[in-house]
Amino acid sequence: MRSYLDFEKPVAEIEAKVDELRAVQAGTGEVQVEEEIGRLEAKAAQALKDLYASLTPWQKTQVARHQQRPHCLDFVNALVSDFVPFAGDRKFGDDEAIIGGFGRFQGESICVIGHEKGSTTEARLKHNFGMARPEGYRKAVRLMDMADRFHIPVLALVDTAGAYPGIGAEERGQAEAIARSTEACLNLRVPNVAVILGEGGSGGAIAIATANRVLMLEHAIYSVISPEGAASILWHDSTKAQEAATNMKITAPDLLKFGVIDEIVPEPVGGAHRDPAAAIAATGNAIAAAFAKMKDLDGDAVRRVRRDKFLAIGRSPV
């Protein structure tokens, strides 16, 4: 069952008609109906293409949050073989909002860390909707330290609305955990690549997204605060989220212009949720290319260029 976003209504209507005709055709087997279906399908495809060619930032926000959008584990399952997930920060507990472990990417060992939002209600609860607590970030630090020691590159898959704002999270030092995780990224002497899959939400994202190369899916968003949060703080009106989404410049083309990301990974027409396999394959190719760019750098150089890159962000006018 496909679910449509509100702005996809024109496409939904055509596709509903196609479904109806199919049902009719199945009963009668008429050739004329077959032609009509073909015509409508072409129309739907064109409408979808037109729609997605010019999504507004708010529409992109909805696409980035689409429940059927492939999530972190979908990417891991498709791209990483022999994956062994690790658990726990060795201090307090395990946080499944961040998954992490080691596996093989195109035959080579890789360390993978990512936010998992969950694709079913049960999974969403288990992964706390991808909103991590300090234990998640401390697990990330633990894995990065290990990757560094064993000379294994690190891949970060980012998809979070933000770090979890709760009493326990604060008690156990949410802020410090995020800061240490960012620091661990910066200290890596192995190359790291981050991919913003859906939502790159503030400190919760940057904690693992501080990478040599930062890729971003075409319709993903990456921002300092959610559009809703900005609307309620800056406009004092939570209904202004659309305006906030636009004014905050959270889309991939804007971030590429600011030098915050290095590359945009194109999504299939209609967004990654329309064709997850294609979206995941394209992302895999982009990840491989990003790591290949760094294969000649030694540990010191990898660390130095990462630092220099971040220090340079925002220093030259766009």
Add this chain to the structure above:
Amino acid sequence: MNWISNVVRPKIRSFLNRRDTPENLWIKCPESGQLVFYKDVEANQFVIPGSNYHMRMSATARLKTMFDGETWLDVGIPEVQIDPLKFRDQRRYTDRLKDARTKTGMNDAIKLGVGKLEGLPVVIGVQDFDFMGGSLGMAAGEAVVKGLQTAAERGTPFIMFAASGGARMQEGILSLMQLPRTTVAVEMLREAGKPYIVVLTNPTTGGVTASYAMLGDVHIAEQGALIGFAGPRVIEQTIREKLPPGFQRAEYLKEHGMVDMVVHRHDLRKMLANLCRLLTRAPASGATSALSTPALSAPASEGVPANA
């Protein structure tokens, strides 16, 4: 009209007073509600006498309380792009910036000084909450980087007084980028082998705590300061329950192992000086003068007191 209502205050005096004194000379303690004379509070390092409530301090006032002889050299902060997003909410960001600059006399939220603390050279950064809530944008980020780099180059400790509501949302993603940027600079000072001391003042929240404010070698919290990542209101809305008393206050952070000590503002200078000396293996402050004073070597007949 009687003679009382006719009295006109000397113009020049009210003009001179306008800058430093709030409109009402009396201020109310936010904690105890008592009314106190502003001048008394100012003379008491902005601690309310009686209730001990620590008021916010301007960056300049803070630097004055720290450096020997109340003197220091300002460190210039590299220029940054203004309003890269061309942002506006209910108002233009450039207008908000202009207002903040007029109100505080500062260029942005952080001021840096180099000088001496009980004779020991130090670099100090102060974040001023009155400048757009001490928010961390490109200029403030650049100031933190500059402060840490200056300390690394000069081989001195860096002391950072943090006060912030978080990232400057009007600069969008570029404000978020200050988290990794300032973290790089913290690493630089660490590699230079010099101590980095953070003083968390009221309030320090958001992105600032998720970067340089929580990466110090030593974390000191000012008494009563609110310190946390997510603001109390956001947490209450998320979990839909009231927060326990004292939540995210300095004492609570100490209990939970996030800060080394909670210090009264009046004791801060002494504590910082002592820590800087200990961590840079400098001789005790008394010891230096005792060794260098001519009293020990000079003939007693000259009558120089030993503790001159």
